[in-house]
Amino acid sequence: MKITFRIQYRTVWGESLCVFLHQQQIQHAVEMTTRNGEEWTGVADCDFLSSEPITYRYAVKLHGKVTRKEFGAIPHSFYPGNIQQHHYLIEDCWRDLPQNAYLYTSAFNHAYIPQQPTKLSNDAGRCITFRALCPGLRNRKQQLGIIGSCAALGNWEYCRPLRMKEVQPNVWHLTLDASTLQFPFEYKFVALQEESGAVEKWETRPNRTFSLQPLQRGETYLPIETEVFFEDTPHRIAGCAIPVFSLRSEGSCGMGDFGDLKMLMDWACQTKQRAIQILPINDTTLTGKWTDSYPYNSISIYAFHPMYIDLRQLPALKNKKAAEAFEKERLKVNSFSMMDYEQSTQLKLNYLHQIYKQEGKKTLASEDFLDFFRRNEEWLRPYAAFCYLRDLYGTPDFNQWPAYSTYQPDEIAQLCTAEHKAYPQIAFYYYLQYLLHVQLLAVSTYARQKGILLKGDIPIGISRTSVEAWVEPHYFHLNGQAGAPPDDFSVNGQNWGFPTYNWEAMEKDNYRWWRRRFAKMAEYFTAYRIDHILGFFRIWEIPDHSVHGLLGQFSPSLPLSVDEIKSFGLHFDPELMTRPFIDDTVLEKLFGAQSEMVRNTFIEPMAEGHYAMRPEFDTQRKVEAWFGDKHDEESLKLKEGLYSLISDVLFIPDHHDPEKYHPRIAVQHDFVFQQLSPKDQEAFNHLYNHYYYQRHNEFWYQEAMKKLPVLTQSTPMLVCGEDLGMVPGCVPWVMKQLQILSLEIQRMPKEMNEEFGHTENYPFLSVCTIGTHDMSTLRGWWEEDPARTERFYHNEMHHMGATPSPAPGWLCKDIVFNHLKSPSLLCILAWQDWMSINERLRNPNVEAERINIPAHPRHYWRWRMHLTLEELLKEDELNQTIRELIEDSDRE
Known part of the structure; x- marks a missing residue:
């Protein structure tokens, strides 16, 4: 079979084109030639099967290395014809993503x-x-x-x-x-x-x-x-965002489950919503305590949390006494206004252990389970072994395990054999994951049948004591901490504690780790949210000795040399500008009456009235350790003050090259900046703005374009990016080029110098929402800052007179409708914000509706619906109102 390829593509000096052909396991590369650097021709003469399609992509080479390749999800293709057809003449044009x-x-x-x-x-x-x-x-x-x-x-x-x-x-x-x-x-x-x-x-x-x-x-x-x-007419869809654990039904067990999620879809259909967005549902079981309620600290990127198993779909307990005892406790925990993570998960696990003893052997022998195990064995076996060893040794920190602390595939395979004494406990986790798979797959099928877009959530990080950190440590920098620079959520930045990624190692196998992760999601979801998409451009990497995020630096990045710093006109002294600025004035302002105690305990004098932190307290982690379990108000205030002292530096040495430096983020509010001369302050600000807003744009664009085309086109799911925070200028370039939906929030406008966004100007390829799980609800926000609320009421909603507070239902309805009318492809509102339009049904306790407070690192994720789904389905007045709002906004 002879194939002649012809394509027009303008190259620069040194570049050439080639074609990569695929048919089943057959791969073939064809080098192309040109006379003018624009019209390219290549000829393949090879044996291909006449019964199978041939797919191909074009690529650009520079000095023999591929520098660009068509990345769209749909490759070019053709099918061999009848037996006479032996030469195919193919005209093409370069194609990445199709329009729309x-x-x-x-x-x-x-x-x-x-x-x-x-x-x-x-x-x-x-x-x-x-x-x-x-x-x-x-x-x-x-x-x-x-x-x-x-x-x-x-x-x-x-x-x-x-x-x-x-x-x-x-x-x-x-x-x-x-x-x-x-x-x-x-x-x-x-x-x-x-x-x-x-x-x-x-x-x-x-x-x-x-x-x-x-x-x-x-x-x-x-x-x-x-x-x-x-x-x-362009598709525009309305939907609801809610964590699965927050769902409440008459039959749930103190927390929402996959059965409840199916019932939520019935409500969505009844109200003409066509999208449901959930938070991550991966297993987060580290200690079994309430701290595991944080859904973004997963121990596995594949395994789901057992809390989401719908017990109603399992066989009944044959032990009637045990069944009655369970039902009594279920009714108790299900009556709680908030989720009690510990009680509910423990109750559920106790039930699942009993069902496993009763039904497990039969289930594990079934053909459906064996097929599931074969397709998921690569991750399922290490996960089950990890859970068994975590339970056995009482800690998820594999570094502390007396055995198996270093993952060895052969040892784990032996541990997981059916003959090993540990097998019943290990197989229990196989059983749980099989149940979760079956139930979520049923939910997914139900959503597709109902025409509902089911949107999952892919966290940017993993726990440093997770299966992946144990099995594949080469993919991570375990001595780093991922987080975010200061933003509206946290003035000290966010320290998530996750290890950062070793992107160089991931690039070597074309990001296989991520592609497998996305492929697993695609089994169940038709859309997904990339949590903190900025992390694919650069991540805020915080040293392991820090508690706050202020001493972080972007990775990868282009740190400044001493000569570069001086070129901005700043008098740069590495010795002074990289250590905390502490004098008596600073101490008095920060500590007041405790200043003398700080001088005697935590710092030591230096020349000219300045001080330095004593070696035993020169990092935030050392200070944290000294305070231990002291949680009284005075200790907490003192500890935070010491953290502020330690982070009061003007520059931070680069993690990899200590001869280069990063200006400390948001330092303009700190003492070390205020003591600079006006001339040096101006020079520093010039340097700062160049560094954070200009220097890295092209560099970070190239970093993102190494990863995101491969990942976003590896599955057929719709891709949405959470692009909030300190957004580099290159982020919109990449998202537009890859057609990734942005996130638009009116109270967090993308345009500089605007207090509020304008919903009518949102881009079509976006997700419009009133707030996220990290923010207060619409009603909560309305009461946070009365002056700002008043400006919104008069300037954005164009109402006259006094600003009502709390927000009445008619006002919430207007705000909801303004969002529904936006051009955004998706308008997905928090369930609490949908409920805000009805004063009779919404929760009278506004504060109780908050899901997460990012500034509190140990926040308890426990919010639940205050109504049951059964009650919600019967609320004809509310449901009719939502239907009319969606219809009147010309959404589907």
Whole structure:
């Protein structure tokens, strides 16, 4: 088989083009040649199977190394024809993502049934294959067709078009015998009614024209693949965001579960919502205490938390006494206004242990379980072993385990054999994950049947005492701490405690770790939120000796040399500017009456009235250790003051090159900055703004484009990015190029010098919301800052008179409707904000609706709905109002 590729692509000196072909396990690379650096040709002469499609992508090389490759989810493709066809002439253009790529995702496409292209009879010696991309036709019970100006194309008669075949999801092909066509001819692509074949829509563009040089016998000509568009109203969807654990039903066990999630979908359908967004559902079991309620500190990127198993879907306990005792406790915990994580999870696990003893052996022998185990063994076995060893040794910190502290695959395989005495305990975790898989898969199937977009959440970090840190430590910098610089959530920055990623190691296997993670998500979800997408550009890396995030630095980054710092006109002294600035004035302002105690205990005098931290207290972790369990108000205030002293530096040495420096984030509010001369303050600010807002844009763009195209196109899910915080200028470039949905929040505007965003100006490719789980609810925000609320009421909502407080239902309804009217593709509102429009039904306790407070690192995640789902489904007045709001905003 001979294949000639032709493509126009303008290269620069030293670059060349090549084509990578794939068919099943066969791979072939074709180098291309050019005469002018713009028109490229390549010829492949190789054996391919005549029964399977051939896919291919173009790539750019520089000095023999691939520097750019087409990254769209849909590769170019063609199907071999009849036995006469031995030479394929292919015209192409470079393609990354199709326009409106969101329409090609699983969020907007029903199940695909593969279609084989129709092969012409062997009498057809010269052929033309038309190729087109057109999404969404299956949803409307339509097919793509061609109609044109010659008899073979129906002479423009609406009832005589030719049907195309959907050979891959949203990819349509049609091969014609060239001898039946009259050249030149005009044609159009049309949408056909699936059953009758009649034309329902014509593409919105002038007629296409086709002329072709004569083909030789055995040749097939493939013109450039084209994207087909019809005049369709853009999809705009409304939905609800809620943690699964927050769901409440009459039959749940003190926390929401996958059965409750299915019931929530019934409510979504009833109110015409088409999206449900949840928080991460991965297992976070470290200690079994309430601190495990934090859903972003997972011990496995694959395993789900056992708390989400719906016990109602399991066989009943045969021990009636135990069943009655359980039901009594279930009713008790389910009556709590807030989730009691410890009581509820322990009650559930006790029940699951009893069910495992009763049903486990039969389940583990079933063909369904064995199939699940075969497909998930790579992660499931280490996870189950980790859980067993965590329970056995009483700690998830594998560094403290007397055995198995270093992961050895052969040792773990032996530990997990059916003959080992530990097997029953290990297999218990197999059993739990199988139940979770079955139940979540049922939820996912239900969502697809109902036309609901189910949106998951991928945390940016993992626990440093997780399965992945144990099994694959080479992928992480375990001596670093990931976090975020200061923002609206936390003036001291956020220290999440997660290890940072070793991106260099991940790049070597084309980010396999991430691709496997995304592939697992795609089994259940049709959309996902990338938590802290900024971490794929750079992460805020905090040294392990810090508690706060102020002493962090971006990684990767371009630190400043001494000469660069001086070039900004700053008098730079590394010895002075990298250590805390402490004098008597600072001590009096920070500690007041405790100043003398601080002088005698924590610091030591230096020259000229200055002080330094004593060696035993020169890091925040050392100070933290000294205070131990002292949690009284005076101790906490003193400790925070000492933390502030330690972070009161102007520059931080680079983690990798101590001869280079980073200006400390948000230092302008600290004493060390205030003691600079006005001239040095101006020079520092000039340097600071250049460093944080200009220096890294191109560098971080390239870093993100190494990773995100590979990851976001590795599954068919719709990709949404959480792009809040200190956003580099290159982030919108990448998100626009990759068509990743941004996050738009009115009280956190993207535009500089604006107090509030304008919902009517949001981009179409965005998720519009009133607030996230890290923020106060609409009603909570309304009461936080009366002066700001008043400005919003008058300047943004254009109301007159006194600002009402608390926020009345009619006002909340107006705000909700303004968000629904936004151009954003998705408008996903917190359940609490949907409820705010109804004064009779919403929770009278506004503070009780807050999910998380990022400034509190040990916050207890425990919020629950105050109504049951059964009650919610019966609230006709509320549900009708939500339906009308969604319909009136022209959302689906």
